Amino acid sequence: MVSLHPLLDNGITKGDPSFPGGVLYCQCATDPVAVTLTSNVAHNHACGCSRCWKPAGALFSIVGVVPRAHLSVTANEPKLRVVDPGxxxxxxxxxxxxxxxFGRIEADHPFKGLDFVHVELGAGKGKEGWQEPQFAAFVSSIIEQGFDPASIGGVREKLREVGLETYDCLSPPLMDLIATYTAKKSGALK
Incomplete structure (x- = not known):
C-alpha cells in the first residue's frame, strides 16, 4: 500500500491540548520562510483534495486551522506566493x-478568519504537541488525482485502522463514482 502520510503510516501520535503553538518553516535549506502560530490548531485532519500541499509520495495532506490573529509571517515573507489567487x-x-x-480565505465564507496550516512543517522540541489528526476528508478526491478506484476501500480501511473516520459529501460509494467519472473525463484515469 502507498503512503497515506508520514504522520499516519505508523499510527497517530496524540497531541497536547494545551500546546501553545510554534513556528512552521518551509523546506528551504537556507533562508526558510517562517510562520509563527501563537495557538494550537483545531480540526486537524487528513485531506485528500488536489490543492493541499502533500509530502512527496503521500496520498493525503495533514491540515488544521488556526485563527488568523494567531498567525504571523516572521521570516522571509517576500518568498511567499499565492498559488491560485482565484x-x-x-x-x-x-x-x-x-x-x-498557510491558506487564507479572503471572500465571504463560513471559514473566513481561519488560516489553514500544515503543522508537520514545525521544527524542534515540542513538534509532537500539535493537535493530532481528527478525521479524514475528501477521501474520494484521491481518485480524481489518478488513484485506482478499486483500491479506495483499502485506503478507507487503513485510515480507520489509525483512528480516523472518513468523510465525503455523499456516501463513499457514490463519491467514488463521481470522482471516477471526473478522473476519466480529465484524463487522470483511463
Whole structure:
C-alpha cells in the first residue's frame, strides 16, 4: 500500500491540548520562510483534495486551522506566493521550495478568519504537541488525482485502522463514482 502520510503510516501520535503553538518553516535549506502560530490548531485532519500541499509520495495532506490573529509571517515573507489567487483558500507557498505555509480565505465564507496550516512543517522540541489528526476528508478526491478506484476501500480501511473516520459529501460509494467519472473525463484515469 502507498503512503497515506508520514504522520499516519505508523499510527497517530496524540497531541497536547494545551500546546501553545510554534513556528512552521518551509523546506528551504537556507533562508526558510517562517510562520509563527501563537495557538494550537483545531480540526486537524487528513485531506485528500488536489490543492493541499502533500509530502512527496503521500496520498493525503495533514491540515488544521488556526485563527488568523494567531498567525504571523516572521521570516522571509517576500518568498511567499499565492498559488491560485482565484481559489477560495489562497494558499501561500514558498516560491523556492513549493511548501504551503498557510491558506487564507479572503471572500465571504463560513471559514473566513481561519488560516489553514500544515503543522508537520514545525521544527524542534515540542513538534509532537500539535493537535493530532481528527478525521479524514475528501477521501474520494484521491481518485480524481489518478488513484485506482478499486483500491479506495483499502485506503478507507487503513485510515480507520489509525483512528480516523472518513468523510465525503455523499456516501463513499457514490463519491467514488463521481470522482471516477471526473478522473476519466480529465484524463487522470483511463
Amino acid at each position: 481559489a477560495t483558500i489562497r494558499r501561500h507557498a514558498c516560491a523556492a521550495c513549493g511548501a504551503h505555509l
